[in-house]
Amino acid sequence: MSACTAGILGSQLLPGQSSHAQQPTPPAHLGPEPHTGPGTTVKLSFTVNEQPADLELDTRTTLLDALREHLHLTGSKKGCDQGQCGACTVLVDGRRVVSCLALAIMQQGRHITTIEGLGTPEKMHPLQAAFVKHDGFQCGYCTPGQICSALAMLHELRAGVPSHATEDLAALPQFTPAEMRERMSGNICRCGAYSNIADAITEVEKEGVL
Ligand code: FES
Ligand code: FES
Numbered sequence: 001m002s003a004c005t006a007g008i009l010g011s012q013l014l015p016g017q018s019s020h021a022q023q024p025t026p027p028a029h030l031g032p033e034p035h036t037g038p039g040t041t042v043k044l045s046f047t048v049n050e051q052p053a054d055l056e057l058d059t060r061t062t063l064l065d066a067l068r069e070h071l072h073l074t075g076s077k078k079g080c081d082q083g084q085c086g087a088c089t090v091l092v093d094g095r096r097v098v099s100c101l102a103l104a105i106m107q108q109g110r111h112i113t114t115i116e117g118l119g120t121p122e123k124m125h126p127l128q129a130a131f132v133k134h135d136g137f138q139c140g141y142c143t144p145g146q147i148c149s150a151l152a153m154l155h156e157l158r159a160g161v162p163s164h165a166t167e168d169l170a171a172l173p174q175f176t177p178a179e180m181r182e183r184m185s186g187n188i189c190r191c192g193a194y195s196n197i198a199d200a201i202t203e204v205e206k207e208g209v210l
Pocket of ligand 2: 191
């Protein structure tokens with residue numbers, strides 16, 4: 001067998017080669033194998049959209065998976081699952097949290113709000129209505145996260161919480177396009193509906209309906 005043929009066949013042994021050669025020891029710098037066996041389960045209780053939720057979960061379960069897989073609230077989306085896109089944003093005690101990076105076990109006793117808790121098709125939240133009015137979405141995958149994030153962002157602004165874009169840290173931050181874009185920068189829209197999203201949020205802020 002030529003060297004070329006052996007390369008194509010990959011796993012086929014050459015004469016005199018031992019099967020040991022196929023299972024090299026992982027380099028020491030990679031550390032021990034990750035633990036993939038069954039985990040420990042815990043009971044926990046929190047409130048989701050003002051309804052009590054009592055669950056028994058593996059301690060490694062994220063808040064996003066608890067919501068989607070165990071409570072079947074699939075409005076919050078799993079985009080990157082790495083805290084990079086904001087599609088999974090929910091409110092925990094009124095503060096926005098990327099739920100793919102939050103462990104469910106840390107939410108004991110907390111109040112969670114998801115997009116399902118903000119409004120219904122018949123009775124939309126003002127931000128939901130503004131997103132519809134301004135075409136603030138295309139595929140809609142980022143939209144639940146955008147709306148939850150925008151809601152908490154407007155409350156943060158009113159409470160005077162500064163951001164990286166806040167120029168005068170001694171003064172109350174103002175709602176400006178730059179301030180809004182900085183504060184919403186954790187929510188990515190792959191469809192690029194940013195200008196319409198900004199129009200929707202701006203309208204709600206100007207109308208003062210929250
Ligand atoms: Fe959580 Fe992307 S899915 S930030
Ligand atoms: Fe498609 Fe934002 S509307 S990702």
